Amino acid sequence: MEQLEIRALNTYYGESHILRDVDLTVNSGEMVCLIGRNGVGKTTLLKSIIGLLKPRSGQINFAEQCLDRQPPHQRARAGVGYVPQGREIIPQLTVEENLLLGLEARPGGMGRQKRIDPFVYELFPILRDFLPRKGGDLSGGQQQQLAIARALMGKPSLLLLDEPTEGIQPNIVQDIEQAVRRISREQGISVLLVEQHLHFVRQADRYSQQSLLELIFAHFKGKPRLTNGTILGILMFDLS
Numbered sequence: 001m002e003q004l005e006i007r008a009l010n011t012y013y014g015e016s017h018i019l020r021d022v023d024l025t026v027n028s029g030e031m032v033c034l035i036g037r038n039g040v041g042k043t044t045l046l047k048s049i050i051g052l053l054k055p056r057s058g059q060i061n062f063a064e065q066c067l068d069r070q071p072p073h074q075r076a077r078a079g080v081g082y083v084p085q086g087r088e089i090i091p092q093l094t095v096e097e098n099l100l101l102g103l104e105a106r107p108g109g110m111g112r113q114k115r116i117d118p119f120v121y122e123l124f125p126i127l128r129d130f131l132p133r134k135g136g137d138l139s140g141g142q143q144q145q146l147a148i149a150r151a152l153m154g155k156p157s158l159l160l161l162d163e164p165t166e167g168i169q170p171n172i173v174q175d176i177e178q179a180v181r182r183i184s185r186e187q188g189i190s191v192l193l194v195e196q197h198l199h200f201v202r203q204a205d206r207y208s209q210q211s212l213l214e215l216i217f218a219h220f221k222g223k224p225r226l227t228n229g230t231i232l233g234i235l236m237f238d239l240s
């Protein structure tokens with residue numbers, strides 16, 4: 001079933017026309033990977049989906065609702081989780097406080113129950129140990145884990161991930177990649193993943209002789225379908 005459906009999206013920065021008639025569909029439970037070189041508009045697309053940028057034209061439907069007029073917090077409450085490029089955790093707040101902020105994205109807001117979802121600790125055990133630490137004292141990889149965990153606290157049905165492995169040490173890249181797959185498989189959350197560098201794919205030696213496209217297909221072992229994004233390479237994977 002189509003969960004996110006984007007039609008003919010056009011987004012500008014001032015007079016710079018960045019997204020040109022972008023069409024994209026993410027089906028329920030699907031993991032879709034967006035690739036493209038620096039500056040093509042991957043982040044612009046995710047920001048348009050979550051509502052941080054206002055497209056000039058086009059349509060964004062999510063779970064059969066039209067999001068076009070909704071502000072970002074309503075899109076979050078409708079079930080769209082967003083992990084921005086660069087993580088954007090709050091350095092002065094503790095890990096626990098950063099996580100609890102994620103509750104704001106639930107339909108009732110932070111509500112009364114300030115409880116951290118056990119699945120978060122299952123995915124990222126380090127966060128439990130670091131609850132009282134300041135977010136800013138964590139390593140880059142740990143901050144990325146925190147940012148993903150914070151988004152999961154909102155109980156999204158679609159998670160937008162913007163280059164979660166960018167600038168992260170290789171051992172944690174694997175943890176993050178594995179966590180993303182678990183989020184998709186075990187929680188049934190759809191994922192729209194921006195991965196420019198595909199560090200994790202390249203690291204697997206047995207794929208190293210193949211072309212990048214084959215690498216990606218092989219890596220996800222799904223049934224790949226290539227669709228025509230206007231300016232973006234859009235690859236879809238069925239992980240079931």
Ligand SMILES: Nc1ncnc2c1ncn2[C@@H]1O[C@H](COP(=O)(O)OP(=O)(O)O)[C@@H](O)[C@H]1O
Pocket residue numbers: 013016018036037038039040041042043044045
């Ligand atoms: N705040 C901004 N103001 C003006 N132009 C921007 C802004 N942010 C990004 N751009 C431009 O928009 C284009 C797409 O950027 P972006 O979506 O960040 O690319 P990507 O995420 O694919 O690297 C780039 O050419 C970039 O220079």
Ligand SMILES: [Mg+2]
Pocket residue numbers: 042043044085162
């Ligand atoms: Mg970007």
